[in-house]
Amino acid sequence: MAGSDSEQKCKIAIDAMGGDFAPENVVLGTVAALSSLKDTELFLIGKEEEIFSVLAKNNLSFSKQNIINASETIEMGESPTTALKTKPNSSIVVGAKMVKDRKADAFVSAGNTGAMMAASTLITGRIEGVGRPTIGAQLPNIFGTCSLYDVGAGKDAKAIHLLEYAIMGSIYAKEIDGISNPKVGLLSMGEEEGKGNEVANEAYDLLKNSNLNFIGNVEGRDLLTKQVDVVVCDGFVGNILLKFGESVPKLLKHLLQQTAKQNIFDALKIMLIKGTLKKALKSLDYQEHGGVPLLGINGISIIGHGSSTPKAITNMILKAKKMFDNKLVEKIQRSISDYKKG
Amino acid sequence: MAGSDSEQKCKIAIDAMGGDFAPENVVLGTVAALSSLKDTELFLIGKEEEIFSVLAKNNLSFSKQNIINASETIEMGESPTTALKTKPNSSIVVGAKMVKDRKADAFVSAGNTGAMMAASTLITGRIEGVGRPTIGAQLPNIFGTCSLYDVGAGKDAKAIHLLEYAIMGSIYAKEIDGISNPKVGLLSMGEEEGKGNEVANEAYDLLKNSNLNFIGNVEGRDLLTKQVDVVVCDGFVGNILLKFGESVPKLLKHLLQQTAKQNIFDALKIMLIKGTLKKALKSLDYQEHGGVPLLGINGISIIGHGSSTPKAITNMILKAKKMFDNKLVEKIQRSISDYKKG
Numbered sequence: 264m265a266g267s268d269s270e271q272k273c274k275i276a277i278d279a280m281g282g283d284f285a286p287e288n289v290v291l292g293t294v295a296a297l298s299s300l301k302d303t304e305l306f307l308i309g310k311e312e313e314i315f316s317v318l319a320k321n322n323l324s325f326s327k328q329n330i331i332n333a334s335e336t337i338e339m340g341e342s343p344t345t346a347l348k349t350k351p352n353s354s355i356v357v358g359a360k361m362v363k364d365r366k367a368d369a370f371v372s373a374g375n376t377g378a379m380m381a382a383s384t385l386i387t388g389r390i391e392g393v394g395r396p397t398i399g400a401q402l403p404n405i406f407g408t409c410s411l412y413d414v415g416a417g418k419d420a421k422a423i424h425l426l427e428y429a430i431m432g433s434i435y436a437k438e439i440d441g442i443s444n445p446k447v448g449l450l451s452m453g454e455e456e457g458k459g460n461e462v463a464n465e466a467y468d469l470l471k472n473s474n475l476n477f478i479g480n481v482e483g484r485d486l487l488t489k490q491v492d493v494v495v496c497d498g499f500v501g502n503i504l505l506k507f508g509e510s511v512p513k514l515l516k517h518l519l520q521q522t523a524k525q526n527i528f529d530a531l532k533i534m535l536i537k538g539t540l541k542k543a544l545k546s547l548d549y550q551e552h553g554g555v556p557l558l559g560i561n562g563i564s565i566i567g568h569g570s571s572t573p574k575a576i577t578n579m580i581l582k583a584k585k586m587f588d589n590k591l592v593e594k595i596q597r598s599i600s601d602y603k604k605g
Numbered sequence: 606m607a608g609s610d611s612e613q614k615c616k617i618a619i620d621a622m623g624g625d626f627a628p629e630n631v632v633l634g635t636v637a638a639l640s641s642l643k644d645t646e647l648f649l650i651g652k653e654e655e656i657f658s659v660l661a662k663n664n665l666s667f668s669k670q671n672i673i674n675a676s677e678t679i680e681m682g683e684s685p686t687t688a689l690k691t692k693p694n695s696s697i698v699v700g701a702k703m704v705k706d707r708k709a710d711a712f713v714s715a716g717n718t719g720a721m722m723a724a725s726t727l728i729t730g731r732i733e734g735v736g737r738p739t740i741g742a743q744l745p746n747i748f749g750t751c752s753l754y755d756v757g758a759g760k761d762a763k764a765i766h767l768l769e770y771a772i773m774g775s776i777y778a779k780e781i782d783g784i785s786n787p788k789v790g791l792l793s794m795g796e797e798e799g800k801g802n803e804v805a806n807e808a809y810d811l812l813k814n815s816n817l818n819f820i821g822n823v824e825g826r827d828l829l830t831k832q833v834d835v836v837v838c839d840g841f842v843g844n845i846l847l848k849f850g851e852s853v854p855k856l857l858k859h860l861l862q863q864t865a866k867q868n869i870f871d872a873l874k875i876m877l878i879k880g881t882l883k884k885a886l887k888s889l890d891y892q893e894h895g896g897v898p899l900l901g902i903n904g905i906s907i908i909g910h911g912s913s914t915p916k917a918i919t920n921m922i923l924k925a926k927k928m929f930d931n932k933l934v935e936k937i938q939r940s941i942s943d944y945k946k947g
Contacts, residue, residue: 403856403860404856405855405856405859415794418794418801418802419802419803450845451845452757452760452840452841452844452845459760459841460760460761460839460841461761463841482845482848483844483845483846483847483848483849483850483851483852484848484849484851484852484855485852486849486852487849487852487853487855487856488852488855488856496845497802498794499794499801499802499805499842500841500842500845502794502825503792503793503794503824503825503838503842503846504825504845504846504849505825506824506825506826507825507826507828507829507846507849507850508825508849508853509825509826510825510826510827510828510829510830511829511850511853513747513826513829513830514745514746514747514829514830515857517747518745
């Protein structure tokens with residue numbers, strides 16, 4: 264992407280100020296990642312003195328020249344577009360610029376999701392030909408997992424955007440998840456063609472005529488129970504679905520408590536099973552999967568959950584490295600350009 | 606609605622041929638309902654000889670003049686619009702006509718959902734001023750239940766339709782579920798105003814300026830975890846969400862089996878808890894709630910699940926009676942007309 268040196272070495276910028284437990288969790292996760300990575304340079308972006316203080320407190324070392332001072336922080340609740348304008352020295356703006364300027368191949372943040380999406384799109388910039396970048400989420404499925412695009416990077420998507428999501432999602436499934444010929448589905452109200460809304464019906468035609476492994480419409484229930492690798496939908500639908508799914512364990516806990524109240528034997532059984540249930544339900548928890556990539560950006564951009572643990576931060580960095588090693592951005596670029604050429 | 610006699614007596618038409626176990630389950634459920642209803646006349650619509658045969662087989666009696674012969678049946682998989690045209694003597698068409706002609710106040714069917722919606726809308730007809738009829742589903746919620754409108758009667762709804770759903774859903778919550786001042790939410794991507802797609806943002810304004818108890822945007826997770834009685838969304842979103850929710854127990858079963866495979870103690874615990882879990886999960890099962898009303902029709906229209914048991918049929922009939930007793934159609938009529946007048 265840049266000079267001859269960076270052909271080999273992967274450079275990952277990390278938002279030290281991003282997340283509810285920043286910079287502590289970010290610094291710990293970054294140092295942990297460093298030890299398991301080869302040919303990789305990591306950069307911590309944020310308030311120098313705070314980063315140094317976490318390193319000192321935990322008796323850790325990290326190359327001084329890889330700490331990039333950013334005097335401002337975009338808080339979790341801030342309006343993304345306003346923050347981008349008023350805080351040019353924030354860690355998110357600085358990180359997105361590093362990727363734009365090819366000083367880094369990837370930028371990883373567990374901070375303000377909206378600001379991260381806006382900075383990646385507006386500062387780092389989109390891949391040529393991509394109308395809308397997209398965020399995917401991996402849902403548990405009885406056949407393994409199913410990736411849903413888009414879960415909220417955009418809304419009011421047009422049919423062509425759904426096709427772009429499918430192209431990008433397929434490449435990710437192939438290169439990162441190792442699925443050789445990913446099955447692509449279109450989220451709809453029924454299995455037959457024509458069962459969607461206007462945009463979905465139009466997207467059906469585009470997908471049918473693409474070179475993707477399109478298996479047709481999938482319904483809401485299919486996300487968890489059908490063998491499908493990539494499912495595309497408008498970000499408005501995907502975001503609502505994802506958050507709905509995340510809240511299921513909370514409802515389940517409540518339902519079990521209600522059942523326990525009615526019957527002492529049930530109560531005892533529920534006490535016994537608690538840990539086992541928790542283990543099984545783990546895969547429903549979005550946070551367990553670590554950060555999610557924003558695909559369609561001209562560089563690697565990974566967005567993490569605000570409550571990211573050090574381990575989640577490490578996983579996000581490892582994911583960025585894998586995306587770099589598999590030349591994900593270049594492959595998306597090529598596929599989109601090939602499609603546009605017809 | 607009709608003559609002086611019917612001012613008192615409620616007349617409910619039942620599609621004897623509707624559902625996977627028709628006419629058996631329908632006839633059994635209807636006869637059971639009859640015994641617990643006062644001032645109500647029930648009509649079984651379908652193939653006479655089949656209805657008589659079920660009655661005879663089960664040693665049941667049912668007034669002969671209340672069996673309305675309909676020589677055709679719309680099957681579960683048939684295209685609704687084609688079926689309506691090609692099968693004018695089908696039980697669904699005959700039933701919808703009875704309500705249109707005021708020979709019945711309500712029509713109940715566990716048959717082809719699409720055909721039932723089309724027949725109710727096109728034959729019975731909409732309430733004046735209602736742009737789109739709507740189907741709601743009751744979701745379990747840690748505060749009780751939450752009704753979601755629309756779950757698939759329409760798609761590509763406009764903002765005004767979402768407002769109509771809210772008006773009709775509020776009346777249903779008040780009159781049938783006994784909630785005095787139902788809290789209404791708008792399904793969206795974030796809590797703040799402006800977080801929706803174009804249609805939702807426009808609907809926000811309409812809802813804010815209505816006399817409903819509008820509590821603002823609710824997110825996907827809020828459906829199960831927030832105290833909200835009626836949530837409105839486009840039918841495309843609602844249908845996908847509903848089917849997704851229905852498939853959660855299937856995933857959960859799978860996840861528990863996976864956990865059991867890894868550990869013998871977990872396996873034992875899961876064996877013990879099976880029945881208890883099933884009990885708790887019952888409320889996630891859409892079928893448990895019986896039929897759902899199609900609101901906005903100029904008469905009572907209730908659509909049941911294809912796999913309806915006799916008990917589910919009975920519940921659908923009792924629901925129709927309650928809607929009649931509470932003058933639901935008239936109240937919706939009045940509210941919509943008041944709104945349109947400004």
